[in-house]
Amino acid sequence: MSTTPEYEVTVVGGGPAGLTTALYTTRLGHDTAMINRGGGRAAMMLDTHNVIGVTEDVSGNEFLQTAREQIQAYGADYHQDFVSDIERREDGRFDVTAGNVEVVSDHVVLATGFSDVRPDPPLPRTGRGLHWCLHCDAYMFVDQPVFVMGAGEAAAKVAMIMLNFTDSVDVLTRGDDPEWSEETQRQLDGHPVDVIHSEIESMDKGADGWLESFTFESGETREYRGGFPMYGSDYNTALAESLGADLNDDGTIAVDDHGQTSTDGVYAVGDITPGHNQIPTAMGEGARCGIQNHYDLRTFPMSVEELEEHGGEVSADAAPGISDKLRRRALEHNAEASAPPVDMTEPEPADD
Numbered sequence: 001m002s003t004t005p006e007y008e009v010t011v012v013g014g015g016p017a018g019l020t021t022a023l024y025t026t027r028l029g030h031d032t033a034m035i036n037r038g039g040g041r042a043a044m045m046l047d048t049h050n051v052i053g054v055t056e057d058v059s060g061n062e063f064l065q066t067a068r069e070q071i072q073a074y075g076a077d078y079h080q081d082f083v084s085d086i087e088r089r090e091d092g093r094f095d096v097t098a099g100n101v102e103v104v105s106d107h108v109v110l111a112t113g114f115s116d117v118r119p120d121p122p123l124p125r126t127g128r129g130l131h132w133c134l135h136c137d138a139y140m141f142v143d144q145p146v147f148v149m150g151a152g153e154a155a156a157k158v159a160m161i162m163l164n165f166t167d168s169v170d171v172l173t174r175g176d177d178p179e180w181s182e183e184t185q186r187q188l189d190g191h192p193v194d195v196i197h198s199e200i201e202s203m204d205k206g207a208d209g210w211l212e213s214f215t216f217e218s219g220e221t222r223e224y225r226g227g228f229p230m231y232g233s234d235y236n237t238a239l240a241e242s243l244g245a246d247l248n249d250d251g252t253i254a255v256d257d258h259g260q261t262s263t264d265g266v267y268a269v270g271d272i273t274p275g276h277n278q279i280p281t282a283m284g285e286g287a288r289c290g291i292q293n294h295y296d297l298r299t300f301p302m303s304v305e306e307l308e309e310h311g312g313e314v315s316a317d318a319a320p321g322i323s324d325k326l327r328r329r330a331l332e333h334n335a336e337a338s339a340p341p342v343d344m345t346e347p348e349p350a351d352d
């Protein structure tokens with residue numbers, strides 16, 4: 001008899017998108033495994049912006065650790081591992097294979113994110129002058145001198161967008177030929193953005209680690225507080241492609257509003273799908289996908305056809321439609337949550 005663990009949902013990737021999906025599927029009563037290599041974009045955050053209820057001083061790793069503890073507290077199984085292969089079985093489920101763990105799963109959710117393409121050094125430290133997320137960090141550069149690195153359309157556009165925050169913006173092409181359109185060039189000409197073509201020779205940083213200036217091969221030195229490299233994204237789509245899921249032209253996985261890909265039983269959420277690359281949007285997608293998995297997997301109510309397969313009616317003994325493991329965990333959790341505080345003082349005697 002096979003001892004391979006069986007789950008209803010296996011989430012591959014444990015960033016904010018995958019963790020939120022796993023939170024919902026677990027709390028909605030579905031045996032859930034998460035397999036996560038670790039790292040990823042959220043783990044790169046020195047501090048967290050734009051997440052209501054989470055203060056800025058929380059690092060990405062702290063944020064993720066809390067979330068991992070949350071899903072495990074509800075009964076999800078967490079494995080730190082890299083998923084190398086997912087294959088459809090004859091029974092329609094999936095064999096999911098990682099380095100030290102194999103599982104069988106009814107559904108798989110891909111939350112594998114992407115890697116930002118990194119330009120050559122010299123570069124300041126991420127979060128101390130090198131910034132990968134415009135909507136997260138533009139606010140830090142109000143009234144500060146800023147660079148945008150790259151020679152493509154995105155670099156030119158982001159440079160002009162940064163004029164909403166500061167009047168000092170340079171595009172650094174670093175010796176590459178500009179690839180933006182003539183129309184974009186006309187826009188650039190009409191905005192107060194300098195395009196610096198010379199390659200960076202060296203960099204100066206302050207005692208606090210923040211970037212202070214770049215010196216160019218032309219001999220010129222220009223001061224910057226920080227900026228954004230715009231060289232594109234490497235999407236982690238190998239598993240999706242091997243399962244036959246369609247990709248969009250930009251390399252993201254094509255999904256519907258609930259994360260369903262073109263392959264039955266395979267979902268995708270977060271940065272690996274189209275849309276703004278933000279923690280709140282990744283969490284929103286994870287929530288919608290988790291709830292959709294519940295609708296697709298839940299036992300009750302049974303359709304008339306399903307009832308007929310069960311002899312016309314379901315006995316009360318068949319409910320609740322939740323595994324014994326998650327049921328026990330929910331009962332323990334709810335008992336802990338409703339337990340009286342340990343440090344209760346005696347009530348004051350009534351006056352009359």
Ligand SMILES: Cc1cc2nc3c(=O)[nH]c(=O)nc-3n(C[C@H](O)[C@H](O)[C@H](O)COP(=O)(O)OP(=O)(O)OC[C@H]3O[C@@H](n4cnc5c(N)ncnc54)[C@H](O)[C@@H]3O)c2cc1C
Nearest residue numbers: 013015016017037040041042049083113270271277278279
């Ligand atoms: C430096 C930086 C700062 C940012 N700051 C903010 C901010 O302040 N506020 C904000 O809202 N957004 C911020 N963002 C954006 C935010 O981090 C992302 O939008 C968000 O993390 C996307 O979540 P995700 O779960 O889709 O992907 P990720 O967080 O990238 O997680 C993907 C996970 O999948 C794992 N994985 C990939 N392939 C496999 C595999 N085959 N097997 C197992 N695991 C796999 C990866 O190891 C990783 O752990 C920032 C991004 C960066 C780079």
